[in-house]
Amino acid sequence: MSSEHTSSGLNTRHLLSIADLHRPDIDSLLNLGETYLDLSVQKDARHNVLAGKTLINLFFENSTRTEKSFELAGRRLGADVINMSMTTSSASKGETLLDTATTLNAMSPDLLVIRHSASGAPALLSQKVSCAVINAGDGTHEHPTQALLDALTLRTKLGAIDGLRIAICGDILHSRVARSNIQLLNILGAEVRLVGPPTLIPLDADQWGVEVFHDMEKGLAGCDVIMMLRLQIERMGASFVPSKREYFHVYGLDQTKLEFAAPGALVMHPGPMNRGVEISSDIADDPDISLITRQVETGVAMRMAILHLLSQGGA
Amino acid sequence: MLNQTKKLAISNARLIDPKSGMDMHGDLLIEDGLIASFGDNLFAEGLNPDIENIDANGMILAPGLIDMRVVTGEPGAEHKETLASAGLAAAAGGVTSMVVMPQTNPVIDDISLVDFINRRARETSPVNVYAAGALTKNLACKDMTELGLMSEAGALLFSNGDAPISDASLMRRIMAYSSAFNALLAHRAIDPNLSTNTVAHESDFSARLGLASAPAASERIMAERDIALVELTGARYLMDLISSADTLPALRRAKAKGLDVSASVSINHLALNELDIGDYRTFAKLDPPLRGEEDRLALLKAVNDGTIDVIVSAHDPRPAGDKRRPFAEAGFGAVGLEMLLPAGLTLVADGQLDMTAFLKAVTSTPAEMLGLPQGVLERGAPADLVLIDPQKPWMCDEGNLLSRSRNTPFDGRLMQGAIITTICAGKIVFDNRNA
Numbered sequence: 208m209s210s211e212h213t214s215s216g217l218n219t220r221h222l223l224s225i226a227d228l229h230r231p232d233i234d235s236l237l238n239l240g241e242t243y244l245d246l247s248v249q250k251d252a253r254h255n256v257l258a259g260k261t262l263i264n265l266f267f268e269n270s271t272r273t274e275k276s277f278e279l280a281g282r283r284l285g286a287d288v289i290n291m292s293m294t295t296s297s298a299s300k301g302e303t304l305l306d307t308a309t310t311l312n313a314m315s316p317d318l319l320v321i322r323h324s325a326s327g328a329p330a331l332l333s334q335k336v337s338c339a340v341i342n343a344g345d346g347t348h349e350h351p352t353q354a355l356l357d358a359l360t361l362r363t364k365l366g367a368i369d370g371l372r373i374a375i376c377g378d379i380l381h382s383r384v385a386r387s388n389i390q391l392l393n394i395l396g397a398e399v400r401l402v403g404p405p406t407l408i409p410l411d412a413d414q415w416g417v418e419v420f421h422d423m424e425k426g427l428a429g430c431d432v433i434m435m436l437r438l439q440i441e442r443m444g445a446s447f448v449p450s451k452r453e454y455f456h457v458y459g460l461d462q463t464k465l466e467f468a469a470p471g472a473l474v475m476h477p478g479p480m481n482r483g484v485e486i487s488s489d490i491a492d493d494p495d496i497s498l499i500t501r502q503v504e505t506g507v508a509m510r511m512a513i514l515h516l517l518s519q520g521g522a
Numbered sequence: 523m524l525n526q527t528k529k530l531a532i533s534n535a536r537l538i539d540p541k542s543g544m545d546m547h548g549d550l551l552i553e554d555g556l557i558a559s560f561g562d563n564l565f566a567e568g569l570n571p572d573i574e575n576i577d578a579n580g581m582i583l584a585p586g587l588i589d590m591r592v593v594t595g596e597p598g599a600e601h602k603e604t605l606a607s608a609g610l611a612a613a614a615g616g617v618t619s620m621v622v623m624p625q626t627n628p629v630i631d632d633i634s635l636v637d638f639i640n641r642r643a644r645e646t647s648p649v650n651v652y653a654a655g656a657l658t659k660n661l662a663c664k665d666m667t668e669l670g671l672m673s674e675a676g677a678l679l680f681s682n683g684d685a686p687i688s689d690a691s692l693m694r695r696i697m698a699y700s701s702a703f704n705a706l707l708a709h710r711a712i713d714p715n716l717s718t719n720t721v722a723h724e725s726d727f728s729a730r731l732g733l734a735s736a737p738a739a740s741e742r743i744m745a746e747r748d749i750a751l752v753e754l755t756g757a758r759y760l761m762d763l764i765s766s767a768d769t770l771p772a773l774r775r776a777k778a779k780g781l782d783v784s785a786s787v788s789i790n791h792l793a794l795n796e797l798d799i800g801d802y803r804t805f806a807k808l809d810p811p812l813r814g815e816e817d818r819l820a821l822l823k824a825v826n827d828g829t830i831d832v833i834v835s836a837h838d839p840r841p842a843g844d845k846r847r848p849f850a851e852a853g854f855g856a857v858g859l860e861m862l863l864p865a866g867l868t869l870v871a872d873g874q875l876d877m878t879a880f881l882k883a884v885t886s887t888p889a890e891m892l893g894l895p896q897g898v899l900e901r902g903a904p905a906d907l908v909l910i911d912p913q914k915p916w917m918c919d920e921g922n923l924l925s926r927s928r929n930t931p932f933d934g935r936l937m938q939g940a941i942i943t944t945i946c947a948g949k950i951v952f953d954n955r956n957a
Contacts, residue, residue, distance in 0.1 A: 405698040421702035
C-alpha cells in the first residue's frame with residue numbers, strides 16, 4: 208500500500224450531504240478509503256494524521272455501529288475521541304441544540320460527528336461551530352458516510368459501480384440511507400431502482416433519477432445488487448403496511464425473490480436487520496450473497512478516510 | 523364412470539348481450555357449464571332428443587346478474603341469512619354471482635375468513651359467491667388489513683362495510699398500499715360527523731316527521747375527499763351506494779380526469795324515494811336514506827348515461843324484530859337479491875331506465891370491475907344465464923321470498939317483469955316455467 212494518499216483535502220468543509228461532494232472529492236474519499244481497508248495500514252502509527260486533534264461524537268439517537276465505527280476510525284488516526292451520548296445528557300434537561308453547539312465550540316474540537324432525529328440538525332449545528340461537521344444520520348434526511356461505505360464495499364467487491372443495476376428495497380420514505388445512496392450511486396453511474404409498497408416510497412421519488420417499482424419481481428429483474436432497508440415495526444401501527452407476515456410475503460427478500468435478480472446478485476443491508484421481516488436469515492448469512500458483514504468492516508476504513516480528508520480543511 | 527359432456531339447449535329466445543349490444547332472436551347451447559354456441563336457427567338440423575331443451579317462447583335470455591353488494595349473516599348471524607339461503611334467493615332473483623360484504627361476525631378481515639366463505643359457498647350455495655375483504659381490522663377504522671394476502675386468497679373487492687373511514691391519512695395509506703395490487707376499494711361516501719345518529723334524508727318531509735336527518739352534503743363531502751385521495755394515490759375506487767344528485771358532479775369530474783373512479787347505486791334508490799317512508803314504514807329505512815324524487819330521477823339519468831357504473835341489490839337481511847320498532851330504533855336495510863332484477867325491469871317497462879344500461883350495470887360492468895369471465899353472452903363464457911319475461915305483471919308478496927329475512931320495501935307493490943329460469947354454470951338453479 209502506498210502512503211501518498213495525502214490529497215489536498217476536499218472541496219467542502221463539512222460532510223452534511225452527498226450533495227456537498229463533487230466527483231473528484233468522492234474519488235479521493237473512495238481511493239483513500241481503499242488504502243485504509245488494509246488493516247496493517249489502519250494500525251500503522253505513521254498514519255496518526257489526527258494526532259493532537261479532537262473528535263467529538265455527538266449522538267442524539269442511540270447507535271452502535273456508526274458511533275463505534277467513528278470512534279475506532281478516530282483513534283486509529285491518533286485523535287482524542289470524546290463520545291457524548293445526548294440521550295442521557297444536558298439535551299434531555301432541555302438544552303437546545305444551539306446551546307449545546309456553543310458549549311462544544313468552547314472545547315475547540317476539530318471534528319464533530321453528529322446524529323440527530325431531526326432532519327437538518329447537522330446543517331444547523333455547522334453554522335454555529337468553527338470545526339468540520341460530519342452528518343452521521345439526521346432524521347429521514349441523509350446518512351452520507353453510510354452511502355460512501357456502501358460504495359466502497361461495492362467497488363472493492365465488483366471493481367466498478369458504473370453500469371451496475373442496483374435496487375434499493377423497502378422503507379424508502381423513512382430512510383436516510385436511501386436518500387444518500389440514491390444520490391451517490393447516481394453520481395457513480397449506477398442505474399438505481401426503488402422497490403417497495405406505495406406507502407413507503409415518497410410520492411415524487413420518480414423525479415430522483417430512479418425508476419420506482421411496487422413489485423419485487425419486476426423491480427429486481429436484472430439487478431446486480433440489492434440493498435435492503437430496515438422496516439421499523441412501528442410502521443405497522445400507522446398502517447403503512449398491514450403486518451410483518453404480509454410485508455415479508457410481498458417485499459421480504461428470500462430465495463424465491465432473489466431469483467428475480469441477475470445471477471450472482473449481491474445483497475446489502477445497512478443494519479440492524481429484522482430477520483424474517485425484510486430479509487430471510489439464509490440470505491443474510493450466506494457469505495456468497497451477503498455483503499452485510501463486509502459493510503461493517505468497510506465502515507471503519509471509509510470513516511478514517513472521511514476524517515482524514517476533512518481534517519485537512521476544505522473550501 | 524364415463525366423462526360425458528353435459529348439454530343444455532335454450533331455443534327460441536331473444537338473446538341479449540349487454541356488453542356488445544347484441545339483441546337478436548336465436549338459440550343457445552351449453553356444454554360443460556360453458557356457452558358452447560349460439561345463433562339464429564342453431565338447431566335447424568333438429569336437436570338430439572337426449573339434450574334437455576328449454577323453449578324460451580321469445581323471452582329474453584341474458585347473462586346472469588352479478589350483485590356486488592350482498593350482506594349475509596354467515597358467519598355469526600345465521601338467523602338472518604346463510605350463504606345457502608342467500609344463494610337460493612339469488613337464484614330466484616336471476617343473480618348468478620354475488621359478492622358478500624365483510625360485515626360478518628367475525629369480520630372478513632383475514633385470509634382464514636376468505637377461505638371460510640369460499641369453502642362454505644362451494645358447499646352450500648347454488649350460485650357463485652365471492653368474498654369482499656375488510657379494509658380495516660374488525661372494521662374499526664384503525665389498522666389496515668392484509669390486503670395483499672387476502673387478494674391472493676381470492677377476495678375480489680375490499681370494503682369497510684357501512685363504516686366510513688374518516689381518518690384521511692389512514693384512507694390515503696390504504697389507497698396507496700392497495701394500488702400495488704390493483705385492488706378494488708369500495709367505500710361508503712358518508713361524513714360520519716354529519717350522519718351519525720341520523721335516520722333520514724334532511725328535507726321538509728323528514729322535518730315534518732320529526733326524524734333526525736343527514737344532509738345530502740354528507741355524501742358529497744366524503745366523495746370529494748375520496749376523489750382527491752384517488753388523485754393522489756392512483757387507487758381503484760368504487761363509491762359504494764351513491765344516493766344523492768349533489769354527488770354526481772364530483773363523480774363526473776373524477777371520470778373526466780381519467781381517474782379510476784366508479785360508483786354503485788342500490789336498486790332501492792332508483793325505485794323509491796323518501797316519501798316511501800310514509801307513515802314511519804321502517805322497511806323503507808335504509809342507509810343511505812331514501813332521498814327526494816329529484817335525487818331519484820338524477821340517479822336514473824346517471825345510470826342511463828353511464829356516470830353510475832353498477833346497480834346492486836344492497837341486500838341486507840334483518841329479522842322482523844329488528845324492523846318492527848319505532849323508526850329511530852329500527853334497523854337499516856332491505857333484502858334485495860330477489861328484487862334487483864324485477865324492480866329494474868319495472869323501471870325499464872315504465873320508460874325510466876334504459877334496458878341496455880340497466881343490464882350492463884348488473885352484468886358486464888361488474889364482471890369487468892371484478893375481473894370475472896361471466897356477465898357476457900359469448901362463446902366460451904361461463905353459462906350463467908337468466909331467462910326473463912319482461913312483460914309479466916305480478917305483485918310482490920314478502921311471504922314468497924326465499925331469503926331467510928323478508929324485510930322488503932316492495933311488499934305489496936305491482937311489478938312488471940319476472941325471472942323464469944336461472945342457470946348457473948350450466949345447471950338450472952331456479953325454474954319458474956310452470957308457475
